């Protein structure tokens with residue numbers, strides 16, 4: 201039966217709670233904290249959130265995409281499960297971006313770079329709200345989506361390309377694992393760089 205409440209809040213946004221267990225969450229957070237996390241860099245600015253990439257690294261300072269360390273063994277099972285969740289072929293999600301948002305860190309309004317196609321994110325630690333906005337005439341249309349810890353979301357289609365998203369400054373620490381696939385353009389650029 202068709203249930204109105206099964207309708208996604210935004211076309212192209214697909215999410216689920218309890219994607220990882222509390223034990224898995226603890227283990228993932230410990231692994232992320234053990235990495236060499238560096239402040240997000242953007243055209244000479246240093247952001248407050250701390251990041252580390254595997255597979256592919258997108259350098260926001262230079263606007264360039266490059267291969268980086270392969271996904272470690274501890275991340276691969278999560279990547280496999282994220283691909284299954286998103287109905288993507290194994291190996292499609294070639295990038296993992298790990299982020300720690302300490303209190304006062306957030307992420308400003310953006311669309312993910314066109315070098316990437318599918319975006320699949322897993323939330324750990326403090327709950328957050330993923331805010332969406334889209335310009336409509338002189339105003340913004342807005343939506344808010346809760347990101348509960350241990351949940352997963354996928355952005356594609358309208359949610360991925362037509363709307364910007366952001367997360368307000370956190371008051372408690374949140375970690376996220378965002379997996380991405382390459383777009384045609386990204387594949388071309390990375391091919392040219394190798």
Ligand SMILES: O=C(O)CCC(=O)C(=O)O
Pocket residue numbers: 297299307312321322323365367375376377378
């Ligand atoms: O932390 C998140 O779940 C979202 C991160 C994000 O939007 C991004 O890295 O592009």
Ligand SMILES: [Fe+2]
Pocket residue numbers: 310311312365
């Ligand atoms: Fe994003």
